[in-house]
Amino acid sequence: MWTNVKSFLKKRTPAQVIVGYYALAITVSVLLLRIPAVHKNGVEIPFIDSVFTAVSAVSVTGLTVINISETYSVFGIFVLMAILQFGGIGVMTLGTFFWLLLGRKIGLKERRLIMVDQNQTSLAGLVNLIKDILKIILLIELIGTLILGIYFLNYYSNWQDAFFHGLFASISATTNGGFDITGQSLEPYANDYFVQLINIILITLGAIGFPVLIEVKQFLIKKESQQAFRFSLFTKLTSITFLALLVFGTVVILLLEWRHAFANETWHKSFFYALFQSASTRSGGLATIDVSNFSQATLIVMSGLMFIGASPSSVGGGIRTTTFALNILYLWHFAKGNRHIKIFRRELHEDDIRKSLAVTMLAFALCTTSLVALSISEDHSLMELMFEICSAFGTTGFSMGITSELSSFGKIVIMILMFIGRIGLLSFLFMIGGKEEKTNYHYPKERVIIG
Amino acid sequence: MWTNVKSFLKKRTPAQVIVGYYALAITVSVLLLRIPAVHKNGVEIPFIDSVFTAVSAVSVTGLTVINISETYSVFGIFVLMAILQFGGIGVMTLGTFFWLLLGRKIGLKERRLIMVDQNQTSLAGLVNLIKDILKIILLIELIGTLILGIYFLNYYSNWQDAFFHGLFASISATTNGGFDITGQSLEPYANDYFVQLINIILITLGAIGFPVLIEVKQFLIKKESQQAFRFSLFTKLTSITFLALLVFGTVVILLLEWRHAFANETWHKSFFYALFQSASTRSGGLATIDVSNFSQATLIVMSGLMFIGASPSSVGGGIRTTTFALNILYLWHFAKGNRHIKIFRRELHEDDIRKSLAVTMLAFALCTTSLVALSISEDHSLMELMFEICSAFGTTGFSMGITSELSSFGKIVIMILMFIGRIGLLSFLFMIGGKEEKTNYHYPKERVIIG
Numbered sequence: 001m002w003t004n005v006k007s008f009l010k011k012r013t014p015a016q017v018i019v020g021y022y023a024l025a026i027t028v029s030v031l032l033l034r035i036p037a038v039h040k041n042g043v044e045i046p047f048i049d050s051v052f053t054a055v056s057a058v059s060v061t062g063l064t065v066i067n068i069s070e071t072y073s074v075f076g077i078f079v080l081m082a083i084l085q086f087g088g089i090g091v092m093t094l095g096t097f098f099w100l101l102l103g104r105k106i107g108l109k110e111r112r113l114i115m116v117d118q119n120q121t122s123l124a125g126l127v128n129l130i131k132d133i134l135k136i137i138l139l140i141e142l143i144g145t146l147i148l149g150i151y152f153l154n155y156y157s158n159w160q161d162a163f164f165h166g167l168f169a170s171i172s173a174t175t176n177g178g179f180d181i182t183g184q185s186l187e188p189y190a191n192d193y194f195v196q197l198i199n200i201i202l203i204t205l206g207a208i209g210f211p212v213l214i215e216v217k218q219f220l221i222k223k224e225s226q227q228a229f230r231f232s233l234f235t236k237l238t239s240i241t242f243l244a245l246l247v248f249g250t251v252v253i254l255l256l257e258w259r260h261a262f263a264n265e266t267w268h269k270s271f272f273y274a275l276f277q278s279a280s281t282r283s284g285g286l287a288t289i290d291v292s293n294f295s296q297a298t299l300i301v302m303s304g305l306m307f308i309g310a311s312p313s314s315v316g317g318g319i320r321t322t323t324f325a326l327n328i329l330y331l332w333h334f335a336k337g338n339r340h341i342k343i344f345r346r347e348l349h350e351d352d353i354r355k356s357l358a359v360t361m362l363a364f365a366l367c368t369t370s371l372v373a374l375s376i377s378e379d380h381s382l383m384e385l386m387f388e389i390c391s392a393f394g395t396t397g398f399s400m401g402i403t404s405e406l407s408s409f410g411k412i413v414i415m416i417l418m419f420i421g422r423i424g425l426l427s428f429l430f431m432i433g434g435k436e437e438k439t440n441y442h443y444p445k446e447r448v449i450i451g
Numbered sequence: 452m453w454t455n456v457k458s459f460l461k462k463r464t465p466a467q468v469i470v471g472y473y474a475l476a477i478t479v480s481v482l483l484l485r486i487p488a489v490h491k492n493g494v495e496i497p498f499i500d501s502v503f504t505a506v507s508a509v510s511v512t513g514l515t516v517i518n519i520s521e522t523y524s525v526f527g528i529f530v531l532m533a534i535l536q537f538g539g540i541g542v543m544t545l546g547t548f549f550w551l552l553l554g555r556k557i558g559l560k561e562r563r564l565i566m567v568d569q570n571q572t573s574l575a576g577l578v579n580l581i582k583d584i585l586k587i588i589l590l591i592e593l594i595g596t597l598i599l600g601i602y603f604l605n606y607y608s609n610w611q612d613a614f615f616h617g618l619f620a621s622i623s624a625t626t627n628g629g630f631d632i633t634g635q636s637l638e639p640y641a642n643d644y645f646v647q648l649i650n651i652i653l654i655t656l657g658a659i660g661f662p663v664l665i666e667v668k669q670f671l672i673k674k675e676s677q678q679a680f681r682f683s684l685f686t687k688l689t690s691i692t693f694l695a696l697l698v699f700g701t702v703v704i705l706l707l708e709w710r711h712a713f714a715n716e717t718w719h720k721s722f723f724y725a726l727f728q729s730a731s732t733r734s735g736g737l738a739t740i741d742v743s744n745f746s747q748a749t750l751i752v753m754s755g756l757m758f759i760g761a762s763p764s765s766v767g768g769g770i771r772t773t774t775f776a777l778n779i780l781y782l783w784h785f786a787k788g789n790r791h792i793k794i795f796r797r798e799l800h801e802d803d804i805r806k807s808l809a810v811t812m813l814a815f816a817l818c819t820t821s822l823v824a825l826s827i828s829e830d831h832s833l834m835e836l837m838f839e840i841c842s843a844f845g846t847t848g849f850s851m852g853i854t855s856e857l858s859s860f861g862k863i864v865i866m867i868l869m870f871i872g873r874i875g876l877l878s879f880l881f882m883i884g885g886k887e888e889k890t891n892y893h894y895p896k897e898r899v900i901i902g
């Protein structure tokens with residue numbers, strides 16, 4: 001059986017494996033969510049809404065056309081948690097696997113990013129890798145559940161309720177699922193900074209990317225045995241970008257809402273509102289405030305942050321933090337008239353720059369096309385539609401409240417965006433695109449006027 | 452004196468010359484528009500509105516915070532026409548000059564784009580070039596004035612009025628100025644397809660770029676003497692993109708408004724509405740219909756078309772048609788896994804691709820930043836602000852009617868956009884940026900995960 005799987009996987013491109021995994025996961029999820037027992041007594045929802053919930057859960061987005069706590073039974077919520085796990089961990093695993101394959105293609109030196117196993121690109125290596133990812137994520141979720149569960153004893157009268165909510169909150173935060181069973185996201189905890197901090201930490205651990213987690217683990221092991229360790233360029237770039245976006249978002253939301261949505265709040269509550277919503281734009285999607293209270297300027301900035309999304313090989317979507325960082329570095333060096341992009345005493349590869357620029361532009365084209373499409377089918381303002389589209393593409397799950405009002409066509413558009421946002425535009429492209437063309441002829445080069 | 456000018460110009464970069472010319476033109480225009488005689492009796496306008504009109508006229512945008520026909524005297528309107536001429540022809544000349552300098556830098560072979568003179572990059576060559584441009588543009592305007600002036604005898608009771616309106620319409624269309632003295636753009640001619648066709652032709656001749664005009668002239672001369680002639684890659688690319696955008700815009704506007712703004716119109720009137728507004732998004736800015744009647748989807752598409760703008764070395768703004776074409780070609784070849792971009796049996800230069808991508812992204816960043824800024828300072832919807840911003844950056848001059856309601860801060864933002872849109876982001880960058888950095892050291896390359 002292993003040999004069959006092995007030979008099947010060998011014939012597939014990584015992109016095909018990732019897309020295939022997701023298509024399969026969505027199909028299974030839809031089937032699961034059509035089991036009558038997942039619903040509360042007497043509740044029935046249309047087929048397209050089950051599909052929407054499945055896509056939203058598999059892509060760990062959290063946009064929803066129905067109220068989860070009013071629709072699903074306890075069994076249903078356990079099914080939802082299972083789907084979130086497969087959605088979140090699935091792409092993390094496959095994304096990392098994809099990176100390994102890429103690494104194999106470009107030489108031994110670059111492979112060191114994931115230092116788990118010499119034999120890592122074999123099927124055994126993949127299994128070890130999946131085990132490693134599962135271990136780390138389940139450990140994070142377990143600790144999260146324990147902390148939140150114990151703490152929730154303050155909120156719930158019995159330990160079953162407290163730990164049920166703790167478990168759901170922990171999984172929803174770590175997988176960046178963005179779903180809630182409170183009916184109003186984390187708004188009930190708007191005054192509880194402890195719950196917010198735990199959620200921010202869980203969201204960040206899920207969204208910062210598996211390669212970073214594993215390098216940190218490796219760093220700690222090496223440190224113990226006093227060996228030298230260098231973080232990869234990827235880890236440095238993505239972590240710093242992640243932190244920079246968090247700080248930027250917090251400062252901007254705080255400044256823009258200081259005299260607006262936060263006008264009647266204390267400074268610390270305002271700060272936590274800003275911090276939590278900023279952290280959540282990476283891809284968490286949980287909210288401690290109704291975002292439609294925010295001003296247009298804040299909503300545009302948040303749309304941009306969601307469009308950027310989380311780090312590669314994480315539970316998040318969007319164009320990814322590295323892509324954004326490479327764009328910025330490219331533009332900065334271009335404006336300075338500098339061809340070679342140097343950072344952290346390393347030089348970036350031209351192909352990576354090319355990819356970043358292409359991914360960003362294609363993502364922009366995709367979102368703009370969706371904007372036109374939804375403008376035709378829906379009766380909502382540009383701001384509401386843009387926010388919803390960026391949220392779907394970034395698999396964030398924030399909404400100004402229009403998700404449940406979408407037409408069937410609108411739901412399909414949002415589902416496609418969640419799907420592509422989750423698997424990544426690059427994987428999506430590699431799936432639909434062909435192989436590298438080999439051409440032996442060249443035409444004379446000719447210059448044209450730009451801009 | 453010539454030697455002084457020559458040595459002065461030699462010490463400046465082309466970008467500095469272009470930006471300097473514009474800064475000077477705006478200053479002179481403001482001074483001219485503060486002469487009391489330019490206003491109608493008893494009319495006084497605030498200083499910032501004079502500055503706004505000057506920037507709008509020099510950048511041939513046509514956005515206006517005042518009603519031209521109610522504000523300016525006949526003398527004032529002649530001043531305005533003069534400013535439009537200097538604005539429109541100025542950058543056309545300087546843009547072409549810039550291209551020549553660029554051409555000189557990259558070798559003799561590429562220089563052939565402008566085949567006016569062997570000695571073209573000298574000051575004498577520049578003077579010849581300016582003469583050539585002036586001849587072509589003035590000839591176009593003269594013919595336009597004659598046709599429109601004679602035709603306007605149907606609309607006006609005396610020949611002075613007819614030719615005054617014909618002259619203004621011809622200059623406003625050819626320079627893509629977008630101003631009107633009717634008080635409601637070309638809406639009075641909504642049923643007059645002849646006037647619309649003449650305007651479309653004049654707008655197109657102004658916006659298609661001077662290198663194209665001069666190559667066509669050269670083609671006709673060579674054809675007469677039966678010599679071989681090859682159009683440059685630039686001319687082919689920009690002309691086809693121009694045409695493609697015109698057709699795309701017409702079809703999309705027609706489809707989206709068929710049952711909406713055009714619901715009660717005949718098919719031919721609908722077609723002309725679509726055609727005219729599409730042609731006008733290149734940078735003309737004249738309208739035969741109040742664009743705020745259009746649906747949100749149409750307005751988004753028009754915003755995109757205005758953002759793209761006109762061809763380089765033309766009277767228009769935006770990221771330019773070539774930049775857009777190169778982006779599309781890049782993405783297309785990237786998706787197919789093809790590194791070398793071949794088109795019309797020529798290969799594009801990597802540096803041009805790099806520039807196109809950078810210009811587009813920077814333009815996008817500029818417009819998004821403006822969108823956030825205007826969202827803070829103004830009380831308008833995202834759609835209205837986005838439309839206004841794209842119109843300013845593309846120096847198009849369409850508006851959903853919010854220009855006169857802008858705050859002073861908002862007016863300044865729009866002025867900056869018109870200025871940068873007109874001189875081109877690349878020139879703007881080269882002005883503020885430094886020289887190409889020369890580095891003799893390299894770091895090891897390291898790959899990162901993208902998207």
Ligand SMILES: [K+]
Nearest residue numbers: 061178285396
């Ligand atoms: K999410």
Ligand SMILES: [K+]
Nearest residue numbers: 512629736847
């Ligand atoms: K214009």
